[in-house]
Amino acid sequence: MKQVIISGASAGIGAATAAGFLAAGWAVTNVSRRPCPVAGANSIACDFSDPQAVQRACGELEAIARAAAPLLLIHNASLLRNDRCGEVPDADFREILQINLAAPNALNSALLPLMKPGSAVIYVGSTLAEKAVPNAYSYVTTKHATIGMMRATCQDLAGRDIHTACVCPGFTDTEMLRTHIGTDPETEQAVASMSAFGRLITPEEIAETIIWAALHPVVNGAVLHANLGQLER
Numbered sequence: 490m491k492q493v494i495i496s497g498a499s500a501g502i503g504a505a506t507a508a509g510f511l512a513a514g515w516a517v518t519n520v521s522r523r524p525c526p527v528a529g530a531n532s533i534a535c536d537f538s539d540p541q542a543v544q545r546a547c548g549e550l551e552a553i554a555r556a557a558a559p560l561l562l563i564h565n566a567s568l569l570r571n572d573r574c575g576e577v578p579d580a581d582f583r584e585i586l587q588i589n590l591a592a593p594n595a596l597n598s599a600l601l602p603l604m605k606p607g608s609a610v611i612y613v614g615s616t617l618a619e620k621a622v623p624n625a626y627s628y629v630t631t632k633h634a635t636i637g638m639m640r641a642t643c644q645d646l647a648g649r650d651i652h653t654a655c656v657c658p659g660f661t662d663t664e665m666l667r668t669h670i671g672t673d674p675e676t677e678q679a680v681a682s683m684s685a686f687g688r689l690i691t692p693e694e695i696a697e698t699i700i701w702a703a704l705h706p707v708v709n710g711a712v713l714h715a716n717l718g719q720l721e722r
């Protein structure tokens with residue numbers, strides 16, 4: 490069965506990606522704390538901040554992966570906190586490392602050995618995977634590492650006919666963005682004006698990019714910028 494496993498498909502970009510794959514005839518399994526709201530998607534409840542919960546989810550996912558051909562693994566879930574270098578308690582930093590890096594690594598360890606030719610591993614990065622802004626220390630750090638993880642994945646999967654890529658969204662209208670900018674129209678306009686198109690990206694636009702990347706092995710190892718042309722000031 491053509492199977493997609495998406496982390497964080499309970500909302501935003503992940504949910505839009507689940508909807509796109511389901512419409513194209515793929516079976517979809519979401520892994521996150523809340524279920525995927527899209528009809529037809531399977532969900533496994535898991536809090537990525539809990540390593541034991543991640544291991545339990547991996548057990549369930551392995552059974553799905555064994556029956557899958559091909560399997561597309563989309564590493565999309567992540568945590569964004571506003572924090573600053575020199576001010577992040579060790580426990581908080583370890584938590585974001587666990588959610589943004591260790592959980593994807595656990596899924597890779599469980600599922601990559603089971604993945605057949607034609608499969609793919611797609612990472613969701615960020616504009617902040619390649620640049621830094623103030624007040625996003627732990628997120629910037631882990632998103633830079635996401636690109637490193639994707640590049641290492643590419644090297645280590647050579648010869649298996651499994652490809653990888655990292656899609657890096659710009660400002661996309663999701664819960665994550667709204668948590669940080671709120672709903673004030675002036676603030677929204679200020680953020681929107683940071684793209685060359687003067688608007689926020691829709692989750693569906695990023696989903697289409699993820700789906701395209703997952704189905705085109707020619708982009709193996711690539712960082713795909715999906716930000717409408719972010720303006721640098």
Ligand SMILES: NC(=O)c1ccc[n+]([C@@H]2O[C@H](COP(=O)([O-])OP(=O)(O)OC[C@H]3O[C@@H](n4cnc5c(N)ncnc54)[C@H](OP(=O)(O)O)[C@@H]3O)[C@@H](O)[C@H]2O)c1
Binds near residue numbers: 496502521
């Ligand atoms: N929106 C943007 O402007 C933007 C820009 C650049 C990059 N991105 C990236 O795009 C990806 C998707 O973000 P989004 O904007 O779609 O955000 P979102 O709507 O807030 O969705 C985030 C997803 O991550 C999951 N998640 C968060 N913490 C989790 C945890 N502890 N355990 C399991 N799952 C967890 C959430 O599921 P539960 O809450 O149900 O657990 C949710 O499904 C992220 O990697 C983000 O960094 C977004």
